[in-house]
Amino acid sequence: MWRRRSGGPLVGLVLLLILAGGLAFWGISGRARALSIVTKETRELAVPTVSVIRPERGAPQEEIALPGTMQAFIDAPIYARTNGYLRKWYSDIGARVHAGQVLADIDTPEVDRQLDQARADLATAEANERLARTTAERYRDLITTDSVSRQDLDNANGSLEARQTAVDAARANVKRLEQLHAFGRIEAPFDGVVTARNTDIGALIDLGSNARELFHVASVQQLRVFVNVPEAYSRAARPGLKADLTLAEFPGRRFTCALARTAQAIDLASRTLLTEFDVDNPKGELLPGSYAEVHMKLGTGASTFTLPVSAIVFNGKGLQIATVKDDRVTLVPVSLGRDYGNTVEVVSGLSGDEQVIVNPPDSLESGNEVRIAEAAP
DSSP states (O other): OOHHHHHHHHHHHHHHHHHHHHHHHHHHHHHHHHHHHHHHHHHHSOOOEEEEEEEEEEOSSEEEEEEEEEEEEEEEEOOOOOEEEEEEOOOTTTTTEEETOOHHHHHHHHHHHHHHHHHHHHHHHHHHHHHHHHHHHHHHGGGGGGGGGHHHHHHHHHHHHHHHHHHHHHHHHHHHHHHHTTTTTOOSSSSHHHHHHEETOEEOOOOOHHHHEEEEEEEEEEEEEEEEEEETTTTTTTTEEEEEEEEESSOOOOOOEEEEEEEEEEEEOOOEEEEEEEEEEETOOOTTTOEEEEEEEEEOOOOOEOOOOEEEETTTTTEEOOOEEEEEEEEEOOOOEEEOOSSSEEEOOOOOOOOOOEEETTTTOTTOOEEEEEOOO
């Protein structure tokens, strides 16, 4: 009886120890689980989440639109070359004229009288020349019989030469005045359109510093379009390049033009290349002085890609981009081409299959582990 009673406290003590051990094990395992969860969460938070994109392949041809100013292929102010009064004009603004067509006639009374005097002087010089020639020929016959001296013959020959020179001078003066008289007819120098008439019947026509433009003629069968091409595109702007011309007054229409020549120099002020495009205008629809847009299609030459500016990493190692493969970062050096503002052209360093990180952290290095964010639906 005594032995049975003494075993009860021992069993209770054992049970109590087992219970205490279970409670201790439960507490320790709970803390271990919590520590493991915290460690896992800490590690997950230490891995940055990034957004990635695929490089966009550049187009084989790129079109840029640049402003241009159209000008007449030939543009000339018409002045008078003689004094007088305008007798009559024959062509007003907007008139189409041909080369050699008379635009106006000028009365030149002073030149006319000078021409009459010059012709009279020429007749006098020719008469004196004939007399001197007759005298010289007579002296040449007489010298054979020693009827005159050698000195008299030399004098006769010298007089003939002087008279001949006087005739030449008088004839040249007549031609000069005839040319001035012909300048009384104002003629169109080429086929074109009269764009200005600044004189009228009876107006005084002066030369020199008082001269003023009488007419203005422009050739509009073909027009020049001057365009300032940015320096970044200057290498692609070569003679023969085809382009399209658009104007606000012709919605939906495009006119074909071709690059004719360039200035072969970059302007220091604007950093642009002055180019000239020629466009045919057989119907005269396009007007000189108009504003136009020139759409140039430029070949890229090599295979290129475009990326947002935010994907470029600037550091001491140069220009790089951060790519992701197997959740690991690789920094790849690249070379940039043209800058389009929000995007840039990448000319080397990419194959097109990479996953490029957008807005990479400054602390990102090659080999770092990252997590790719899921794309928004």
